[in-house]
Amino acid sequence: MIVIKKRIGIPRSLLYYKYFPLWKTFLEELGVEIVLSDRTNSKIIDIGGRYAIDEICIPLKLYYGHVLNLLEKNIDYLFVPRYVSTTIGTYFCPKFLGLPDMVRGTIDNLPPIIEFEVNMQKRPMYLSAYKLGKVLHKSTWQIKKAYEKAIKDYKYFRQLMVDGLSFKKALNVLNSKNRNFKPKKKIIDYVAKIAIIGHGYNVHDSFINMNLINKLNKMKVNVVTLENLPLEIFKNQTVITNTLENYWGNEEEILSAVNYLFETKDIDGIIFICSFCCGPDSLIDEIMARDAKKLKIPYIGLVLDEHSGQAGVITRVEAFVDMIVRKKNNIRIIYKKPTMPIGIINKSEKEVGAEF
Amino acid sequence: MKVTFPHMGNCWPAFKVLCTGVGAEVYLPDPNNVKQLDAGLKHSPEWVCFPFKVTLSNFIEALDEGVDNLVMATDCGPCRFGFYYAVQERILRDLGYDFKMYYLPQGDLLDFKWIKLLKALSEDKSLLNYFRIFRTARLFLMKSQLIQTVEKLEGKIRCYEVNKGDTTHTLNKCIQLIDDANTFNELNKLRKRIKNEFDKIEINKRDNNEILKVGLSGEIQVTLDPFVNHDIKRKLGELGCEVHMNLSLYDWIKHKFHVNFHRKYLEYLNKSQKNIGGLQMDIGGEAFWVMGEYIDYAQRGFDGFVHIYPFTCMPEITAKSILTKWYGNKYFDIPPIFFGFDEHSGEAGLITRLESYVDLLKNKKEKKNNGNGRK
Ligand code: SF4
Numbered sequence: 147m148i149v150i151k152k153r154i155g156i157p158r159s160l161l162y163y164k165y166f167p168l169w170k171t172f173l174e175e176l177g178v179e180i181v182l183s184d185r186t187n188s189k190i191i192d193i194g195g196r197y198a199i200d201e202i203c204i205p206l207k208l209y210y211g212h213v214l215n216l217l218e219k220n221i222d223y224l225f226v227p228r229y230v231s232t233t234i235g236t237y238f239c240p241k242f243l244g245l246p247d248m249v250r251g252t253i254d255n256l257p258p259i260i261e262f263e264v265n266m267q268k269r270p271m272y273l274s275a276y277k278l279g280k281v282l283h284k285s286t287w288q289i290k291k292a293y294e295k296a297i298k299d300y301k302y303f304r305q306l307m308v309d310g311l312s313f314k315k316a317l318n319v320l321n322s323k324n325r326n327f328k329p330k331k332k333i334i335d336y337v338a339k340i341a342i343i344g345h346g347y348n349v350h351d352s353f354i355n356m357n358l359i360n361k362l363n364k365m366k367v368n369v370v371t372l373e374n375l376p377l378e379i380f381k382n383q384t385v386i387t388n389t390l391e392n393y394w395g396n397e398e399e400i401l402s403a404v405n406y407l408f409e410t411k412d413i414d415g416i417i418f419i420c421s422f423c424c425g426p427d428s429l430i431d432e433i434m435a436r437d438a439k440k441l442k443i444p445y446i447g448l449v450l451d452e453h454s455g456q457a458g459v460i461t462r463v464e465a466f467v468d469m470i471v472r473k474k475n476n477i478r479i480i481y482k483k484p485t486m487p488i489g490i491i492n493k494s495e496k497e498v499g500a501e502f
Numbered sequence: 503m504k505v506t507f508p509h510m511g512n513c514w515p516a517f518k519v520l521c522t523g524v525g526a527e528v529y530l531p532d533p534n535n536v537k538q539l540d541a542g543l544k545h546s547p548e549w550v551c552f553p554f555k556v557t558l559s560n561f562i563e564a565l566d567e568g569v570d571n572l573v574m575a576t577d578c579g580p581c582r583f584g585f586y587y588a589v590q591e592r593i594l595r596d597l598g599y600d601f602k603m604y605y606l607p608q609g610d611l612l613d614f615k616w617i618k619l620l621k622a623l624s625e626d627k628s629l630l631n632y633f634r635i636f637r638t639a640r641l642f643l644m645k646s647q648l649i650q651t652v653e654k655l656e657g658k659i660r661c662y663e664v665n666k667g668d669t670t671h672t673l674n675k676c677i678q679l680i681d682d683a684n685t686f687n688e689l690n691k692l693r694k695r696i697k698n699e700f701d702k703i704e705i706n707k708r709d710n711n712e713i714l715k716v717g718l719s720g721e722i723q724v725t726l727d728p729f730v731n732h733d734i735k736r737k738l739g740e741l742g743c744e745v746h747m748n749l750s751l752y753d754w755i756k757h758k759f760h761v762n763f764h765r766k767y768l769e770y771l772n773k774s775q776k777n778i779g780g781l782q783m784d785i786g787g788e789a790f791w792v793m794g795e796y797i798d799y800a801q802r803g804f805d806g807f808v809h810i811y812p813f814t815c816m817p818e819i820t821a822k823s824i825l826t827k828w829y830g831n832k833y834f835d836i837p838p839i840f841f842g843f844d845e846h847s848g849e850a851g852l853i854t855r856l857e858s859y860v861d862l863l864k865n866k867k868e869k870k871n872n873g874n875g876r877k
């Protein structure tokens with residue numbers, strides 16, 4: 147007897163860049179076939195932009211594009227997660243909260259939608275998974291096994307990234323089913339170490355950020371993303387002021403990572419990528435920029451939109467890297483001359499910092 | 503102790519009594535205006551939502567006047583509002599101001615955290631103070647209820663007024679009356695007085711078929727503040743629309759005390775439309791109820807629906823996407839129109855769009871009336 151697997155479409159967008167390994171193992175263990183949309187390309191941006199209303203942020207326009215792309219692929223179900231909160235007391239951006247409704251409300255001729263609601267405020271994660279499994283008519287035992295495997299895989303995946311792999315490479319390793327992979331520590335000579343911080347769907351989608359990571363690598367910059375940082379730093383909730391704890395799930399990671407970098411100072415500069423019209427980022431960008439200025443850590447916020455010209459962004463990044471390299475060399479030279487009183491070093495540093 | 507709080511349209515008498523009731527002195531910033539806004543624009547993040555900029559400029563004005571205690575409401579997610587006061591505090595401190603920021607947690611009023619704020623605002627530390635606090639809270643509720651009454655009447659009556667401007671005049675007068683009354687007794691009497699004041703407006707009752715009934719809803723600050731929304735309510739009224747609006751400060755407070763059954767009904771309406779994309783949960787802002795209102799107005803046979811929000815507002819844009827599609831697909835037969843406001847939105851464009859919208863509604867109504875006549 148031939149078993150025809152149900153085909154579930156997953157848009158390669160938004161939280162794909164964070165939780166896909168988890169979904170993938172879970173769904174595959176439950177015996178369905180996963181169909182991904184194509185990698186982001188100009189066609190996807192185009193149809194997404196045409197479909198969505200103007201004012202919406204690009205990641206969501208892309209989401210539309212990816213969903214529409216999937217509709218051409220003959221799928222039985224469409225997987226649209228509704229991530230509300232993954233820890234108690236935090237929320238995702240409002241657009242994630244309403245994502246399935248928005249898809250249902252705005253796109254015609256959809257296949258049935260499989261919602262995966264993760265809301266720690268209401269129920270623990272495994273119950274959400276249980277609900278999802280029941281939609282696919284699986285037994286409790288099967289769901290339990292699949293869920294445990296998924297969590298294990300996800301942890302392994304995160305560990306790979308902490309060990310220094312990029313999102314794409316870590317995903318490849320996971321797909322290869324080789325669980326004993328040890329990433330080699332490559333020792334390369336680099337001119338600066340720069341952190342690229344931002345939402346996964348901006349940082350790891352090389353089309354929308356114009357291949358920024360590769361371009362930086364070519365400039366001999368050692369690039370760090372927030373997933374490469376140690377896992378412990380994400381445990382505690384970030385404090386904004388003494389009366390306010392951050393309550394945004396995605397931003398939590400960004401803030402933790404940036405605070406960690408601020409504390410250890412083990413970084414030469416920070417590039418924050420955000421999308422035009424993004425709500426949460428508009429505020430945390432302000433906070434981080436102010437902190438960076440105080441601590442004199444070079445920081446720029448790159449705002450992406452679908453019209454942003456390649457050239458403009460690249461020039462800015464190049465200037466930024468140049469500035470950092472110059473600053474580094476500068477300080478080293480000053481450092482070598484012990485006759486210079488320390489006060490002056492601080493002063494010259496201040497002037498450099500004042501550029502931001 | 504001198505305190506200040508940001509403006510939200512006509513709601514200031516209610517906020518004021520909240521401070522004066524417990525013995526604090528109030529500095530009331532000028533009503534929002536263009537000049538004041540400049541300072542706020544200069545120091546706000548570039549594309550933060552508009553209410554942030556407006557409230558920040560209120561604070562800057564007050565600080566320049568020497569006030570050193572600021573009160574700001576806050577929420578606990580999921581939208582940006584909860585971050586307002588913290589980021590504003592940060593910005594103002596970096597500007598070199600010295601002040602104390604009080605915040606009013608209103609995520610869930612039943613947790614009674616707001617008592618803490620009122621206690622902090624009053625310098626009296628005796629037990630008797632609790633009576634004062636509850637008296638103040640009650641005054642606040644009564645005043646906000648009266649403001650709601652006034653605003654509702656205003657929207658419904660303006661299109662009938664004979665002398666242009668009467669309604670606005672009466673509105674301002676009533677708000678002043680509400681501010682002046684400071685005992686339960688006086689406020690109780692005001693209820694009648696307000697009705698009388700509005701009855702005094704000379705009106706020209708027209709045929710029901712002629713008047714357009716329009717629902718207005720949107721993000722709360724933008725909807726309630728006539729400066730921010732370029733007085734869209736008045737403009738609609740002057741174009742001959744009876745404006746219905748359920749949103750008000752009182753409505754919001756009731757919701758936060760979990761006793762707002764109208765909103766519960768709207769939530770139910772939304773959830774019942776799951777198949778075509780009715781929101782299934784509160785996603786912040788007013789989106790959940792805006793969509794409920796739309797369905798409700800559509801079912802009640804209204805002619806139009808106006809949705810206003812700050813430009814880039816996350817929840818409202820979600821609602822807007824869905825509503826646009828709903829009308830496009832003819833699920834509901836009531837054309838919505840959307841206005842996003844920020845410092846760049848010009849008045850001229852707004853008027854043109856409103857006029858053509860009202861024309862469209864008129865044509866639609868005429869067709870419908872004629873159609874009915876023929877049957
Ligand atoms: S977090 Fe920002 S970019 Fe992401 S969906 Fe929300 S508004 Fe858009």
Ligand code: SF4
Pocket residue numbers: 425551552553581582583584721786787788812814815816817818
């Ligand atoms: S609801 Fe809109 S205006 Fe209010 S905080 Fe959220 S984004 Fe800003």
